[in-house]
Amino acid sequence: MPYLPARDFIGYGEQPPQAEWPGGAKLALNIVVNYEEGAEYSIGEGDGVSETILSDLAVSPAVPGLRNRNMESLYEYGSRVGVWRLISLFRDKGVIPTFYIVGRALELNPAAGKAIAALGSDIVCHGWRWIDYAPLSEEEERKHIAMTVDAVRKFTGIDPAGWYTGRPSLNTRRLVVEHGGFLFDCDDYNDDLPYLVEVGGKRHLVVPHSFDNNDSRFSRGSGLETGSQFFDYVSDGVDWLLKEGEKTPRMMTVSLHCRLAARPGRMIGLERFLDKIAANPDIWVCRRSDLARHWLSRFGG
Known part of the structure; x- marks a missing residue:
């Protein structure tokens, strides 16, 4: 049996392509906001177990059949307070992020969809649920892809540009291409540039996501605790890539x-970062769909 999806350890090697970002920018920077709250594992959604990851709860063992109200309420913070705080900051700073939206989460809070659309954001579908898709059947995952697209269109009026499951199955990319209508998916973490792959005889664009420059570090025991620490880390990343971008953007x-990011003690660091990138003419602060369209215009698809 072939080992699929195949792994690629070579990529672009020593000669990555010249992106030629708009305006001669040395770096294309996309900010993603994940909207997942309410779609995580929970007893109320019929999962038989509560969520265990990506919150400020230090330790959350899975106890089958028992609700975890600490975890539930920590997730609720994101939809009750966090999303509005982030939208307000982005609006004030004139920076337009991409939203990764989980369909069920949007269904539970339709007002968020209207506000996201009003901000001018593009949308990447983030699955129907914020769960691990590996155990699901191909038929069920295919159904979830369609449900997510329908929910995004219904509650935002926007056609989603791309796909990112986050906890994908081995079938995810093939099913996304099969569904059609997406410019790209983001279910890889293996490059600092987009790249094209062949899926089912079709050329398909991958715009890699990042667990590195990611506020999930606040929940992973990485030692990252404050907004200032987060600012320092992502700021250093920008500075290095700008230096590298003299030759290879x-x-x-x-x-x-x-x-996570929208807690009061972390917002100052995010605000400082937005001010930094907005003031630098060598940075193209872009939506993910804009980045993808630029890449496809340069290298085809």
């Missing part, structure tokens, strides 16, 4: 979660 993804 790259892309950078900064990923945020409404229940």
Whole structure:
């Protein structure tokens, strides 16, 4: 049996393509906001177990059949407070992020969809649920892809540009291409540039996501605790990529979660970062769909 999806350890090697970002920018920077709250594992959604990851809860063992109200309420913070705080900051700073939207989460809070659309954001579908898709059947995952697209269109009026499951199955990319209508997917973490792959005889664009420049570090025991520490880390990443961009312009993804980055003690660091990137003419601060369209115009698809 072939080992699929195949792994690629070579990529662009020593000669990555010249991105030629608009305006001669040395770095294309996309900020992603993950909207997942309410779609995580929970007893109320019929999962038989509560969520265990990506919150400020230090330790959360899975206890089958029992609700975890601490975890539930920490996720609720993202939809009740966090998403509005982030939208307000982005609006004030004139920076337009991409939103990764989980269909069920949007269904539970339709007002968020209207506000996201009003901000001018593009949307990447983030699955129907914020769960691990590996155990699901191909038929069920195919159904979830369609449900997510329908929910995004219904509650935002926007056609989603791309796809990112986050916890994908081995079938995910093939099913996304089969569904059609997406410019790209983001279910890889293996490059600082987009790249094309062949899926089912079709050329398909991958715009890699990042667990590196990601506020999930606040929840992973990485030692990252404050907004200032987060600013220092992502700021250093920008500075290095700008230096490298003198010869090879790259892309950078900064990923945020409404229940993590939007805590008051972390917002100052995010605000400082937005001010830094907005003031630098060598940085193209872009939506993910804009980045993808630029790449496809340069290298085809």
